[in-house]
Amino acid sequence: MSAPTVPASGTSSPDGAGHYGRYGGRFVPEALVAALDELDLAYRTALTDESFQAEFGAMLREYANVPSLLYRAERLSAEIGARILLKREDLNHTGAHKIRNVLGQALLTKRMGKPRVIAETGAGQHGVATATAAAYLDLECVVYMGEVDTQRQALNVARMRMLGATVVPVTSGSRTLKDAMNEAMRDWVANVDRTHYIIGSTAGPHPFPAMVRDFVRGIGVEARQQCLDLRGALPDAVAACVGGGSNALGIFHAFVGDDDVRLYGFEAGGDGVETGRHAASITGGSSGVLHGARTYVLQDSDGQTLESHSISAGLDYPGVGPEHAWLHDIGRARYAPVTDAEAMNAFQLLCRTEGIIPAIESSHALAGTIKIIPALTAELGREPTIVVNLSGRGDKDVHTAGEYFGILDGEQA
Amino acid sequence: MSGAGQSVAASGPGAAVDRSIAVAFEKTRAEGRALLIGCMPAGFPSVEGSIAAMTAMVSAGVDVIEVEIPYSDPVMDGPVIQRASDIALAGGVRTADALRIIEAVAATGAPVVTMTYWNPIERYGVDAFARDLAAAGGTGLITPDLIPEEAGEWLAASDAYGLDRTFLVAPSSTDERLAMTVGHCRGFVYATALMGVTGARESTSDAAPTLVSRVRAVTGLPVGVGLGVGNGAQAVEVGGYADGVIVGSALVRCLLDKPDEATGLTALRALSAELAEGVRTVAR
C-alpha cells in the first residue's frame, strides 16, 4: 500500500483502494462491494467527463447560488484582532455547503440510471438538502433519521416531507445519527440495484470520502482565488468546523499544497473533552473502524461506539472522515476542540457585529479561530488573515440558540 | 496491513486440521445431510443466559454454534439481532465475556464459530484476539464487514493460530471477487442468500442456489447459506443444495418474545429440534 501523495497542485488522493495512510478503505459487507465499485467508476468517469462537469457547474450556479461570496467581516475583524474573510456558504440554497455534495451525488445517481436515493441525517440539514435535490432531479427519496432527532428537529422533518421525501424514524441503538447511518446502509444492501446512498459527509467506505470531497472542493478553489483577488495574497490560515469533515475538506483541499497556509479544523468539544461529553473524534477519540472506514472514532475499550455530545446537531457524530485522520497524523492540518459555550459566544458575536446568524456548526469554526489568533499573531509578527468557512446559516438553530440564551418569550428566567 | 491479503495462501502452514470446522462438515457430509449452524449473540439475554441458550441448542441437535460478539453498530443485522445485541451491550457484556462464553460452549463438544464486526477485534488487538480465541477453543471467525483486501492482519493471525476464516460472498459478487474471496476462506464459505440483512423471511431466496453453485465451481470448501432461514421446511429446502444451513434471527426471537427465560428456552429447544430434523430430512 503506497501512501497518498500531496502534489503542489493541492490534490491529495487516496490509493486506488481508498486508503489515506492507514485510514479509509472499505469495511463493508461483501454485498455492497459491487455497488461501491460501480460508484467509484461512475464518479471517476464524471470527474473527467466534460458534460457532467458542465451540468454540475450549471446546477451550482443557476440553482444553488454558487460560487458563494468571500466576505470581509470588518467589524468582526476589528473586534477580534485579525482580518477575517468569511466564505459565505450560508447563502447557498438550503443554507449550507451540503447542497454541493448532494447535487453532485444526485446527478451521479441519474447517470447511473438509479431512480431512488436514500440518506441519513442528524439535524436534518443533509436530509433537507437530499430531499431538495431529489425533488429537483425527480428522484424517489427516503431519509433515515434517529427517532430522538426527529423529535428534536421536527421542523426539518416537515421540510423534508414538503419536498416529497419519506422520513423514516430509526429506533435502534442510540436512535441518533450513527444509527440512522446504519439503517441507511441496511436499506442500501437490500435495494442497491435501484438505489444510491447519498452519504452526507466525507465519511463512509471508499469512494465516498474522496467523492464527497471532490463535490465540495469548489469551496476552497473559489476561496483561494477570491482571496488572491481581494488581498493579492493567500491567507495565513484557513479554518473550518469538523463533523464528518465535508465543509472542512471542501475549503482545505485547494490549499493543501500551499505550505504557508495553515489549516485548522475545529471539532465539537461539547462540555469539554475532559468531561467525556463531546464529539471530538480526533482530539478525544482513537483509531478504529466505523461506518465502513478506518478513522478516529469515539469508542470504549471494547471498540463499542460511544455516544457523542454537542449543542450542534451537525457535529454530533462519533467519527470523522478518514482524510482528516490522515491530515492530522501527517501534521498538515491541526485539529482542536471548541466547547458548546465557546461556540455560542462566537455565535452571538457574529450576530451582533455583522448581522449574520451563523449555524452553530460554523460558530465552532469562528470560536476556534478566535482562540488561535494570539499565537498566530505572535508567530507571524503581524495581524493574520484568516479565511473562515461559514458553512451554514443559523435559521435551523434559532430555537436551540433562543433557549441557550434564554430569549424565547415564555422561557425567560 | 491491507493489500497484503492478496498474496497470502488460502491455507496457511499453521492450519490445525483438527480444530477446523471442516471436520464437522465432513461428518455431516458422510451422514448425507446438511450441517446446522445456530447463531446467538454473546451475553443475550445475559452471560449465563446465553450459555444456557447455546447449550440448549446443542442438546436439541444444532451441530455448530455461531457466537456473535455484540456490536453497537451492526450493519449486517436486522431488527431481531439488533435488539438482542442492544440488550447484551446494555447488560455490560465485554469481549472477554464473549471469549468466556465461547469456551463454555466449546466445552460441550460442539464446534463454535465466532461472528464479529471488525472494530471490537481491531480494538482488542487482532493477534491477541486470535490467540485468545484459539485458547478458548473457537474454530475461527465469520467477518461480515471485513473483506479480504482489508484483512492482512487477520490473515496472518489466523494462520499463526490455525483458525478458520469465513468471508462472505453475495449474489452481487463478481466471478472474479467470488474466486478471490473464496480463495481466502478456510473452514467454510458463507453465502448470503439474498441482498439484505439478517432476519427470518417467509420464503427463502431463489438467488441462493445459484450462488452456491458459483462457489462450488471454484472451491471444494463447504458452503453455508444464511439470511432468512427460519423454520424446518426452509431448513429442508436450503439443506437440499447447501452444506450448511445457518439460522440466527428465528432462534434469537424465541428468547426475545417470551415473558421469562424458561419459556424462551422451551421455544428455543423446540425450534432447534425442528431445524435439526429439517437438515436430516434432506433428500440429496
Ligand SMILES: Cc1ncc(COP(=O)(O)O)c(C=O)c1O
Ligand atoms: C452548516 C453545517 N456545517 C457543518 C456541518 C458538519 O458536517 P461536515 O463536517 O461534513 O461539514 C453540518 C452538518 O449538518 C452543517 O449543517
